[in-house]
Amino acid sequence: MGSTSLMTLGTQAVFAAYAQLQTTGNNIANANTPGYSRQSVELSTAGSDYNGAGYMGRGVTVATVSRASNMFLTQQAVATGSAAAADGTRRDMLSQLEKVFASGASGLGQAATQIFNAWADVAASPADLSARQAVLGRLKDFASLARASSDQIEALQANLGNDIKGGVSQVNTLATSLAKLNTRISAAVNRGQMPNDLLDQRDQLVAQIGAQMEVHTYLASDQTASVFVGSGQTLVMGGSANRLLTPADPNDSTQVGVALSSGGQIVSLSPAEVGNGQIGGLLRFQGSDLAEARNRLGQLVTGLATALNQQQGFGLDLQGQAGSALFSFSGPLALPATGNARDASGSYIASVSLTVTDAAALKASDYRLQADPAAGGQYTVTRLSDGQVFSAVSDGQSVDGFAIHIGPNAPAPGESFVLKPVARAAADLAVLLKNPRGLAAANPVVVVPGAANSGTASVAALDIVAAPASGYAAFSINFSDNNGSYQVQDAAGSVLAAGSFSAGQPILQDGISLSLAGVPRAGDSLQITPTSHPAASNGNALHFDNMASLALVDGQTVSDAYANALSDVGVRVQGAVAAADTSATVSTRTKAELTGQVGVNLDEEAARLIQYQQSYQAAAKMLQTAQTMFDAILALAR
Numbered sequence: 001m002g003s004t005s006l007m008t009l010g011t012q013a014v015f016a017a018y019a020q021l022q023t024t025g026n027n028i029a030n031a032n033t034p035g036y037s038r039q040s041v042e043l044s045t046a047g048s049d050y051n052g053a054g055y056m057g058r059g060v061t062v063a064t065v066s067r068a069s070n071m072f073l074t075q076q077a078v079a080t081g082s083a084a085a086a087d088g089t090r091r092d093m094l095s096q097l098e099k100v101f102a103s104g105a106s107g108l109g110q111a112a113t114q115i116f117n118a119w120a121d122v123a124a125s126p127a128d129l130s131a132r133q134a135v136l137g138r139l140k141d142f143a144s145l146a147r148a149s150s151d152q153i154e155a156l157q158a159n160l161g162n163d164i165k166g167g168v169s170q171v172n173t174l175a176t177s178l179a180k181l182n183t184r185i186s187a188a189v190n191r192g193q194m195p196n197d198l199l200d201q202r203d204q205l206v207a208q209i210g211a212q213m214e215v216h217t218y219l220a221s222d223q224t225a226s227v228f229v230g231s232g233q234t235l236v237m238g239g240s241a242n243r244l245l246t247p248a249d250p251n252d253s254t255q256v257g258v259a260l261s262s263g264g265q266i267v268s269l270s271p272a273e274v275g276n277g278q279i280g281g282l283l284r285f286q287g288s289d290l291a292e293a294r295n296r297l298g299q300l301v302t303g304l305a306t307a308l309n310q311q312q313g314f315g316l317d318l319q320g321q322a323g324s325a326l327f328s329f330s331g332p333l334a335l336p337a338t339g340n341a342r343d344a345s346g347s348y349i350a351s352v353s354l355t356v357t358d359a360a361a362l363k364a365s366d367y368r369l370q371a372d373p374a375a376g377g378q379y380t381v382t383r384l385s386d387g388q389v390f391s392a393v394s395d396g397q398s399v400d401g402f403a404i405h406i407g408p409n410a411p412a413p414g415e416s417f418v419l420k421p422v423a424r425a426a427a428d429l430a431v432l433l434k435n436p437r438g439l440a441a442a443n444p445v446v447v448v449p450g451a452a453n454s455g456t457a458s459v460a461a462l463d464i465v466a467a468p469a470s471g472y473a474a475f476s477i478n479f480s481d482n483n484g485s486y487q488v489q490d491a492a493g494s495v496l497a498a499g500s501f502s503a504g505q506p507i508l509q510d511g512i513s514l515s516l517a518g519v520p521r522a523g524d525s526l527q528i529t530p531t532s533h534p535a536a537s538n539g540n541a542l543h544f545d546n547m548a549s550l551a552l553v554d555g556q557t558v559s560d561a562y563a564n565a566l567s568d569v570g571v572r573v574q575g576a577v578a579a580a581d582t583s584a585t586v587s588t589r590t591k592a593e594l595t596g597q598v599g600v601n602l603d604e605e606a607a608r609l610i611q612y613q614q615s616y617q618a619a620a621k622m623l624q625t626a627q628t629m630f631d632a633i634l635a636l637a638r
Helices: 003-029 071-098 108-124 129-190 196-212 277-314 539-549 558-598 602-637
Strands: 039-045 048-051 054-057 060-067 216-219 225-229 233-237 243-245 258-262 265-269 333-336 352-356 367-371 378-383 389-394 402-406 416-420 445-449 458-464 475-479 485-490 495-500 507-509 512-517 525-530
Touching: 003 039, 003 060, 003 602, 060 196, 071 129, 071 196, 071 216, 071 277, 071 558, 108 129, 108 277, 108 539, 108 558, 129 196, 129 225, 129 233, 129 243, 129 277, 196 225, 196 277, 233 258, 277 539, 277 558, 333 352, 352 416, 378 402, 445 458, 458 539, 475 507, 485 507, 495 507, 512 525
Parallel strands: none
Antiparallel strands: 039 060, 048 054, 216 225, 225 233, 243 258, 258 265, 333 416, 352 402, 367 378, 367 416, 378 389, 445 525, 458 512, 475 485, 475 525, 485 495, 507 512
């Protein structure tokens, strides 16, 4: 082999060893760079030449610099990171929501108990204005605490909306960057070599988008990444990117939604389609946890405030007037879907309204009403908290304690409304009564047994169960035999009703429920007359005091209902913490596996550095030998 050939071989060897040293040094320098993948030099032989003694090698060439990659683990890392981001976000939001439902003396349950206790003091002294003022104070405390709780929930809603918009803005920025990067990657690949650093940036951008929402990625032959969201909607395709938007939720305008603008069309993405990621976790919290908390608070407020208002209306105040309402609060609401038909002015054509028929039966849930395409004039109502469906619902029919009223223009097939029976109740709860004299502590009527009664019958309870048709008027109950037969007669002796007394069954007349103890005899009578001295009557105050043990909220007492709300939030927090810990562990393990496959191991790189240094020294020695031979040849020529 001539000295020139040896010089060429040495030069190629030096270049190859230098490339390996340079690449190894780059690996060491980027060992802690996020998203960096280990690179390595791929060498190939330069071929060989034939001569009479055989084929002689022509040295080495640097074929390319490749990056370590594992597409399966890369996609798994994105998916598990997306799940961890969703669970972590929901855990953090639930931790804030938990603070809304205070326990102990600072909770709504205790505030309601204080109302009942204050009424007990009024029952003990119905004319005492200081005791009456204490009732007003407890009512105001409850209303203030309920509004504060509602304000905290709405503050969470506002912050959540801002976070969703921030996440969407970040996704749009990342998607635009990825589209531009795709263009650069495609151009580089078409030149014949893989742009390793650009490919790392590509994977890093996809992972960052995945941290915000669930994505599916497809790699083309030119290594450009196409990113899809939802049910296959395109976010990034080659060098073009679509944009995400944050319109109001199409089904519930009080909530923030996510949509994709593609080709001039806007496609709404449901929380399930957004999937995981921070945005997905926020949407899940908004639609489930926050809505549940708002409805539980509204359910408790509606049940208690309605019962107190009703009981107040059954009694008399110190002026002998029927009690006026204690609380004011927002009633139920029906929200049209944004896709419902509108008229020329932009107003919705169809309308739906709600009225509460039984506050104690209301559920802590929103509902969705849709026209039944198979039955005109009937509707399907779905309870969103558990998915229960009520079929064949018609105009005026009640569902879970509220009645549905269809407007003059009924919803058409395909249109829908979200029904919110209790969601707004706590937001503006206020005490209407200002004067303590207006508290209706007195029963509107009194019962006096006849002086000549010979039986053992006595008044066990006097309850007002409904307002009278036309005010309270005196009447009497007269027993005609020893079997309990009686007639109800007005003051003029006209018979209003007749019946037969049975132990344990109250006598009902015009909203008055009279329960008797003992047995009446023939000729016995009971005189029912309007109360003439309300300051001396505590009958209605006793009913207020007794409300603490009544099932006012979906079959539960107010205290139990609030305790269940606390428990529900606590269970959700515990579940979210467990889910976040699990998904974070899985994500960390997956990223560790990926790093083990494609990351930089400094010990291995240090060993390679020594190996390549020796190769470089050997190649340099080859060049030195070639130079010595060349000098010797020149010396012989002189």
